[in-house]
Amino acid sequence: MILFEGNIAAGKSTTGQSLAESKLFGFIPEPVSLWQNYQLPSGKVVNLLDLFYSDPHRWAFTFQLAAFTTRAKTWTEILACDNHRMVVLERSIFCDRHVFAKNCFQSGLMTEEEWEIYCQMWGFINGQNWCAQPDLVVYVRTPAQVCYDRLHPRGRSEESGITLEYLQALEALHEEWLHSPEHPGYCLINGKPVHVLILDGEQRWTTEALEGLI
Numbered sequence: 001m002i003l004f005e006g007n008i009a010a011g012k013s014t015t016g017q018s019l020a021e022s023k024l025f026g027f028i029p030e031p032v033s034l035w036q037n038y039q040l041p042s043g044k045v046v047n048l049l050d051l052f053y054s055d056p057h058r059w060a061f062t063f064q065l066a067a068f069t070t071r072a073k074t075w076t077e078i079l080a081c082d083n084h085r086m087v088v089l090e091r092s093i094f095c096d097r098h099v100f101a102k103n104c105f106q107s108g109l110m111t112e113e114e115w116e117i118y119c120q121m122w123g124f125i126n127g128q129n130w131c132a133q134p135d136l137v138v139y140v141r142t143p144a145q146v147c148y149d150r151l152h153p154r155g156r157s158e159e160s161g162i163t164l165e166y167l168q169a170l171e172a173l174h175e176e177w178l179h180s181p182e183h184p185g186y187c188l189i190n191g192k193p194v195h196v197l198i199l200d201g202e203q204r205w206t207t208e209a210l211e212g213l214i
Helices: 012-021 032-036 048-054 056-073 075-079 093-106 112-126 144-154 164-178 207-213
Strands: 002-006 026-028 087-090 136-141 186-189 192-200
Touching: 002 012, 002 093, 002 164, 012 026, 012 087, 012 136, 012 207, 032 048, 032 056, 048 056, 056 075, 056 093, 056 112, 093 112, 093 164, 136 164, 144 164
Parallel strands: 002 087, 002 136, 026 087, 136 192
Antiparallel strands: 186 192
C-alpha cells in the first residue's frame, strides 16, 4: 500500500496514472470531484473546494473536516483490492493532518479551538485502526514555483486564486514531514517509521522507471 504525497500540481496524478497503465498497480485518485459536488444530508450539493478558496477564513475548518472524512472513506476501496501492496493512494489522512490542516492553523485560517477539535476527531478515527499503516510513501517533490506555473494550464477554476506564498507554505510542511534531516529516508506515521521514496517532480517519469524504483 503506497501513498503518493506532494504539493498542489506537483505531478502526483500524472505519475500515479503512469503506474496504473502498467496494470500492476491500482491507482485511487484524490476525491476532488466529491469536494466539488459535496452532498449534504439535506440533499443540497455544494462546491466545498470553491467555498474554501473563495473565503478560506470562513471555510477552512469545514473543508478540512470534509476532506478528512472523504479521504478516510477511500480506504474501503483499498481494502477491497486483492493485493494491498500494489495499491497507490493519492494523498492521505496523514497529509491532511501534517500539511493542509496544520497550515490552516499556522496561517490563522483555523482558530486554536478549531485546530484542537480537528486533531481530536482525527486522532479518534485514526485510532480505530481503520486506516492501515502504509508500506511506502512516495514524495513527488516539486518546487513551489513549478507547481504555481502548472496551476493555470490544468484549468481547475477553483484554484485560480492560489498564490505562490500558499504553495511555499505547503512545500515547507511537506519538507518538514517527508524530508526532515532528523529522519533521513523515512517519515513517522503513528509513531512508526515508513520509508519515503523521493521523486523529482520536474521530471517526466515513465512507467518502466517507476516500476524499477517501487
